[in-house]
Amino acid sequence: TEATYERVAKTDEDVQAFISLNKEQALEQAAQLDNEPVENRGPLFGLPLGVKDNIVTKGITTTAASRMLEDFVPVYDATVVERLNKAGMVSVGKLNLDEFAMGSTTETSAYKITRNPWNLDHVPGGSSGGSAAAVAAGEIPFALGTDTGGSIRQPAAFCGIVGMKPTYGRVSRSGLIALASSFDQIGPMTRTVEDNALLLQAIAGLDAKDSSSSPIEVPNYKEALTGDIKGLKIGVPTEYLGEGVSEEARAATLEALKVLESLGAIVEEVSLPHSTYALPAYYFITSAEASSGLARYDGVHYGYRSENAKNLDEIYRKSRAEAFGHDVKRRILLGTYTLGAGHYDDIYKKAQRARALVAQDFADAFAKYDVLISPAAPTTAMKIGEDSVDIVTKFMSDILTTPINLAGVPAISVPCGFSNELPLGLQIIGNHFDEALIYKVAHAYE
Numbered sequence: 001t002e003a004t005y006e007r008v009a010k011t012d013e014d015v016q017a018f019i020s021l022n023k024e025q026a027l028e029q030a031a032q033l034d035n036e037p038v039e040n041r042g043p044l045f046g047l048p049l050g051v052k053d054n055i056v057t058k059g060i061t062t063t064a065a066s067r068m069l070e071d072f073v074p075v076y077d078a079t080v081v082e083r084l085n086k087a088g089m090v091s092v093g094k095l096n097l098d099e100f101a102m103g104s105t106t107e108t109s110a111y112k113i114t115r116n117p118w119n120l121d122h123v124p125g126g127s128s129g130g131s132a133a134a135v136a137a138g139e140i141p142f143a144l145g146t147d148t149g150g151s152i153r154q155p156a157a158f159c160g161i162v163g164m165k166p167t168y169g170r171v172s173r174s175g176l177i178a179l180a181s182s183f184d185q186i187g188p189m190t191r192t193v194e195d196n197a198l199l200l201q202a203i204a205g206l207d208a209k210d211s212s213s214s215p216i217e218v219p220n221y222k223e224a225l226t227g228d229i230k231g232l233k234i235g236v237p238t239e240y241l242g243e244g245v246s247e248e249a250r251a252a253t254l255e256a257l258k259v260l261e262s263l264g265a266i267v268e269e270v271s272l273p274h275s276t277y278a279l280p281a282y283y284f285i286t287s288a289e290a291s292s293g294l295a296r297y298d299g300v301h302y303g304y305r306s307e308n309a310k311n312l313d314e315i316y317r318k319s320r321a322e323a324f325g326h327d328v329k330r331r332i333l334l335g336t337y338t339l340g341a342g343h344y345d346d347i348y349k350k351a352q353r354a355r356a357l358v359a360q361d362f363a364d365a366f367a368k369y370d371v372l373i374s375p376a377a378p379t380t381a382m383k384i385g386e387d388s389v390d391i392v393t394k395f396m397s398d399i400l401t402t403p404i405n406l407a408g409v410p411a412i413s414v415p416c417g418f419s420n421e422l423p424l425g426l427q428i429i430g431n432h433f434d435e436a437l438i439y440k441v442a443h444a445y446e
């Protein structure tokens with residue numbers, strides 16, 4: 001634990017991955033672990049962990065990178081944190097993100113700009129940019145991220161690490177500050193596939209505190225890492241190599257598919273015909289869910305309260321106006337509009353129908369193929385500041401990841417080469433609760 005803090009002190013001045021460090025608590029916890037009898041020590045015993053700052057930690061400030069929660073000290077641990085503590089992990093600090101996990105670059109954080117360790121002029125991706133950068137820079141070997149529309153996989157790709165978005169319901173969301181509750185999943189971000197499997201093993205499974213968590217049994221993920229993928233059927237969605245995807249990302253993906261073929265896999269093209277609906281459906285539905293979820297920040301129950309308010313109405317209006325950032329306000333406006341009486345039928349309901357069509361595309365594809373493979377992101381990491389002006393470019397970076405969240409299926413990003421010395425990621429998508437098979441393929445490729 002001490003060595004971790006030494007590394008963080010050296011590296012994080014450049015990378016700026018952590019919003020806060022909890023050295024005192026961590027050293028105390030580590031000292032207690034030293035007294036555990038050897039036979040009680042599990043596979044993650046004593047290992048350092050970083051936690052994205054939208055996952056609540058008891059007694060440790062949890063900000064979601066918003067001014068709104070600047071002084072919010074939770075009174076309980078998220079289920080994932082509780083489980084990892086039990087497994088003997090030591091949580092060393094909280095990692096930067098886009099405000100309330102809305103974004104793809106970590107630039108909308110109210111606190112700091114995190115930098116890509118491969119090139120400090122570039123973003124680490126987002127919204128789990130702090131998690132990805134801290135792992136890539138070797139500050140910590142394990143981090144938790146969250147993925148609503150790509151926020152684990154895209155930063156993992158940009159930083160050259162392994163990031164898994166589990167099946168919706170595989171991991172408890174209890175203690176996760178929601179972006180969009182019907183999409184959000186917590187997942188592991190690590191250097192290797194094996195580490196990733198170990199971390200998911202420890203957090204997966206039914207939790208009474210999250211009614212959307214699944215009772216389906218959690219298999220032994222490590223046993224899946226056999227390297228044997230002979231006869232495996234891989235589908236390559238045509239739409240995911242088309243418009244908007246850079247030449248580098250396409251070439252690296254085709255190269256990776258050759259490697260998998262040489263290991264005995266069978267590769268075929270497949271169509272996911274409703275892909276073009278995914279991005280607009282994703283933004284309408286998640287904004288609707290976000291606008292309703294964020295209504296709780298009223299200056300009374302939680303978080304920031306304006307000092308300039310003279311009556312109740314002003315407490316609501318000024319607290320929200322002063323503490324929410326620009327991107328959060330934009331989504332609240334979009335979401336409120338979408339749910340309004342005049343638009344509910346022609347926008348929200350239509351988006352829900354599109355969601356069902358996208359999910360059906362995946363069901364049809366998995367009737368024929370074991371996994372689907374695509375680039376994890378259409379480009380390498382952009383320069384800091386580069387697309388803050390252009391919201392459409394920013395949204396476009398989510399075209400390859402958001403359909404997976406609409407369908408609720410699991411997907412991983414594993415490193416698959418470089419372009420101009422910046423990493424590229426390969427996305428391996430599986431059927432519902434098929435994380436073990438994803439790990440098998442990722443490990444064979446790695």
Ligand code: GLN
Binds near residue numbers: 147148149
């Ligand atoms: N970039 C996407 C968005 O801004 C994904 C966010 C996420 O997965 N948390 O909504």
